[in-house]
Amino acid sequence: MNEQLRAISELDRVIHEPGRLMIVALLAGVKECDFQFLLTETKLNKGNLSSHLAKLEAAGYVEIEKTYRGKLPMTLLRLTRAGHKAFEDYRKGLLAAF
Amino acid sequence: MKNRIVLQFQLWRAARRAVRSGQTDDLRKLVEENPELKERLPVGRIEPVVKGIEESRRLLQISQRPRQYAVTNGMGEIGWGTAMLCFALSSYASTILPASPWRGRVGMFFFVSVCLAMPFCLWASKRLVVQPRIGYVAFRRDKTWWLGMVVAAGISIALSFWLIPEMIHAASPSAPHAVAAAAAGHAEPSRGDRLLIAGNGLMGAILYLMFNAVSIREHRWKWLCFILILAMPPVIGHLHPGNFFEMSPPATLFQGSVYLLSGAITLVWFLRLHHLIAPAAE
Secondary structure, three states: OOHHHHHHHOOOHHHHOHHHHHHHHHHHOOOEEEHHHHHHHHOOOHHHHHHHHHHHHHOOOEEEEEEEEOOEEEEEEEEOHHHHHHHHHHHHHHHHHO | OHHHHHHHHHHHHHHHHHHHHOOOHHHHHHHHHOHHHHHHOOHHHHHHHHHHHHHHHHHHHHHHHHHHHHHOOOHHHHHHHHHHHHHHHHHHHHHHOOOOHHHHHHHHHHHHHHHHHHHHHHHHHHHHHHOOOOOOEEOOOOHHHHHHHHHHHHHHHHHHHHHHHHHHHHHOOOOHHHHHHHHHOOOOOOHHHHHHHHHHHHHHHHHHHHHOOOHHHOOOOHHHHHHHHHHHHHHHHHHOOOOHHHHHHHHHHHHHHHHHHHHHHHHHHHHHHOOOOOOOOO
16 A cells, blocks of 8 residues: 555544544643633534543543532543544654645 | 755755744745756645645644633733832832831832732633633643743843842942942943843843733734833933933833733733633533
């Protein structure tokens, strides 16, 4: 197989989806953030965002912590070590693939 | 043959720069300007390379985007401006106010305000401005952040050591310029005093640029503030001659006012652009 084609086929499909790519790219730059922050930044609706986060959590890329700020529920989100590595690999993969 | 080697080197350098900084203009230009390269690397092959580099760079920019909220709301400028104003006012308080127990308390109030203004404004920026409008976000303090802190501390310490002898000399009543000034009835700034006050303006301007590194592209009027902060201290020193300690309070007062005004305008702009979000179940 052509090297470029192989690099394209090796791109991480969990991250490759635009919504999830946006989430991972945003989480890569911060230590942690809440659900509201991602909602404001990505402009996705709550259902879509939750579903993408669930997939990223299942892949082990995102850590989700349910907590409270005062009496209000708060969902804290962090990129795991595997998530950071996957994002970096994806960026490098982009350079190799195209 | 030589030209080919040079061209190959230029291509390698442009590609390297593009991968490092994400700036692909040079790479595109080089390929377009050299028919030889176009033949060997047809646009169909160079375009995906450029796109891959740009895409990768864009992803990096997205990941750096959340940090912008911490610096584009003007609270840093307000904090620094308040600290500068309080610092200048504490100098005025000790010279203008009549001798009484209140003079010390007013001076202490301004001194405490200098110390607390910046931490309070940074806290307020996070908790009262960004969090209710954008959401909660905490930043990682990576190697670059710590490196920046170490470099800033190093520069501050080096500058202090460099300036302390000048300041002691300027403050000394036996300094030649001070003796001459006392004889003439007014203080005439020495070369060292002028240097210090110009340095004051330069440091203020560099710090202003650091505060506004992100937002100055959008708010062109901030260049005017930058020029005022840079140029006005020597002008004030000229209009209000004396040694450095006499010229410094009005210069600091002016710089603080510009910082405060600039920060207030930026904050109003930020608040108008980002509205409060109603807390809801997630």
